[in-house]
Structure formats: C-alpha cells, structure tokens
Amino acid sequence: MLQTILSSERGGADHGWLKAKHSFSFSQYFNPARMGFGPLRVINEDLVAPTMGFGMHGHQDMEIITYILDGELSHRDSMGxxxxxxxxxxxxxxxGRGVRHSEFNSRDDSITHLLQIWIEPNVTGIEPEYEQQNLSDLPVHDGWRAIAAPNGQWLGQKGAFRLYQDAVFLVAHADDGLSERHYALGPQRLAYVHVATGSATVNGVRLSAGDAVQMSDESSVDALLSDGTQVLLFDLPALD
Incomplete structure (x- = not known):
C-alpha cells in the first residue's frame, strides 16, 4: 500500500528568521493523522536566516539527524x-538520557537549508553520542548511501552512523542524467521515501521536492531520479 504526501500538504511555520515545513506533527502543527510512521517521528525542512538559529535547548531519548542541503550550521552541545x-x-x-545543544547559521550572507530528522530509539537512557561525517565517506551499495543503521553496519559494511533502532536511513543522489535505484524490502517492513531536492518517480508515483510516499506491504522501492535529485529512504520496522 502506498500513500503520497505532497509538499503542499505538510504543516508549516514562519517565524521570520525560520521558515519550516513539517512532514509530521511538530510544535504548533498538530495533525492526528500525521504523528509519524513507524519509529520515524520528525522530518522538518528548515530555512534558517543568516546569523540566526536555535538557542540552547534539550532533548532526551531521540535519534536526531541533521542533513545539510545548502549553507552551513554551527553546532555546540553539552557533550563539549x-x-x-x-x-x-x-x-x-x-x-539518550539527555543532551542540550544550539545550532545557528554561522553565515551572514546566505540562508541555511537543512532537514532535521528524528527517529525514536528502541533503547532509552543511554549515554548521549555525537557523530559527524561527509556524505561521501559513508558506505554505498547499488547507488544507495547508508547514513545510519543498527550498530553502524549495513550489508556487512561499516562506517554508517550507529542508529539505536532496527531501521536504516539511506540516500540516493543522481549526479547526471536519469538514474534508476532499486531497494528490496524485507517482510513486514515499512518504507518512507522523501524527495529532498529535484524530482523522482517512486513505485510509479511522480514526486517533486518536498513530496514523499510511505509504503507498507511492498516488496521493494523502485525509483527513477532526475538530474540533481536527492532521495531519502527510511527502511523501518512496523511498530505495534
């Protein structure tokens, strides 16, 4: 079963210095039908004005991934x-058991464009952890690059971020021309596909930037990416 979520159907917020789109309920945006998908809880697309950002604030028991699409973000946290x-x-x-951090656009001449992603962990109260890498250094197979996976391993390859959940977070990036991607899904797995930039056809559904499709009872993800497109894929467990 496939369900398409168009960019225009997302929640939104405009704080002047921050313009945001919320794929799932977040902050002042509440949609009881969009509370997450499996353990995937947040995909926020943020545009942060020059020299502005998020002051020091706290999180607990959440896997938080920041994916920079353009610009840069200055990070500081209570782990040092x-x-x-x-x-x-x-x-x-x-x-884990608690961390505080701040994030600011350190540039004074350009907007920072980012995706903030939250995944609910399957363990709680662990010691907080921090990792940062270049996308180009993460493991890749069949055109999919593994950003995060259980124990930091995907298909026998090491080097992805360690994810405290039975989930895999992948990205496909078409550098030139049309590019096909295939990903096999195991039984009773969910998939969430978000087009970050460009456009793609995913399992026969045409998607533009900001659009997404969520899948259940599908055997694979089949995507055709146009030039410059970035597609995020979340292979997720079905939660009770």
Whole structure:
C-alpha cells in the first residue's frame, strides 16, 4: 500500500528568521493523522536566516539527524562538541538520557537549508553520542548511501552512523542524467521515501521536492531520479 504526501500538504511555520515545513506533527502543527510512521517521528525542512538559529535547548531519548542541503550550521552541545556542519555533511546525535545543544547559521550572507530528522530509539537512557561525517565517506551499495543503521553496519559494511533502532536511513543522489535505484524490502517492513531536492518517480508515483510516499506491504522501492535529485529512504520496522 502506498500513500503520497505532497509538499503542499505538510504543516508549516514562519517565524521570520525560520521558515519550516513539517512532514509530521511538530510544535504548533498538530495533525492526528500525521504523528509519524513507524519509529520515524520528525522530518522538518528548515530555512534558517543568516546569523540566526536555535538557542540552547534539550532533548532526551531521540535519534536526531541533521542533513545539510545548502549553507552551513554551527553546532555546540553539552557533550563539549563544537563544529560547523557544511553542505554535503550530516550529523547524528543520540540524545539518550539527555543532551542540550544550539545550532545557528554561522553565515551572514546566505540562508541555511537543512532537514532535521528524528527517529525514536528502541533503547532509552543511554549515554548521549555525537557523530559527524561527509556524505561521501559513508558506505554505498547499488547507488544507495547508508547514513545510519543498527550498530553502524549495513550489508556487512561499516562506517554508517550507529542508529539505536532496527531501521536504516539511506540516500540516493543522481549526479547526471536519469538514474534508476532499486531497494528490496524485507517482510513486514515499512518504507518512507522523501524527495529532498529535484524530482523522482517512486513505485510509479511522480514526486517533486518536498513530496514523499510511505509504503507498507511492498516488496521493494523502485525509483527513477532526475538530474540533481536527492532521495531519502527510511527502511523501518512496523511498530505495534
């Protein structure tokens, strides 16, 4: 079964310095039909104005992934980490028993465009963790690059972020021309596909940037990507 979620159907917020689109209920946007999908709880697309950002605030028991589409973000946290997250990089925090952090657009001349992704963990109260990598350094197979996976391993390859959930987070990026991608789904698995940039046809459904499709009882994800397209794929367990 496939369900399409168009970009125009997402929730939104405009705080002046922050323009956001919410795929699932978040903050002041509440839609009881859009509370998440499996353990995938948040996909926020944020545009952060120059020199602006999120002040120090806390999280607990959540896997938080920041995916930079354009610009850069300055990160600081209570674990002592301080870094700039650049375009083409991705960051993961396991909030565990509690962490505080701030994130600001460190540029004074350009907007930062990012995706903030939250996945509910299957363990709680762990020691917080922080990781940051270049996308190009993450493991790749059949055109899919593994950003996060259980124990940081995917198809026998190491190097992905360690995800405290029975889920895999992948990205496919078409650099030139039309590009086909295939991904086999195991039995009783869910899939959520989000088009971050460009356009793609996923299991016969035409999607543009910001659109998504969620799948249950499907055997595979089959995508045709146009030039410059980035497609995010979440292979998820079905929760009771």
């Amino acid at each position: 980490n301080q870094a700039a997250i650049l375009k083409g990089q991705v960051q993961k925090m396991s909030a």
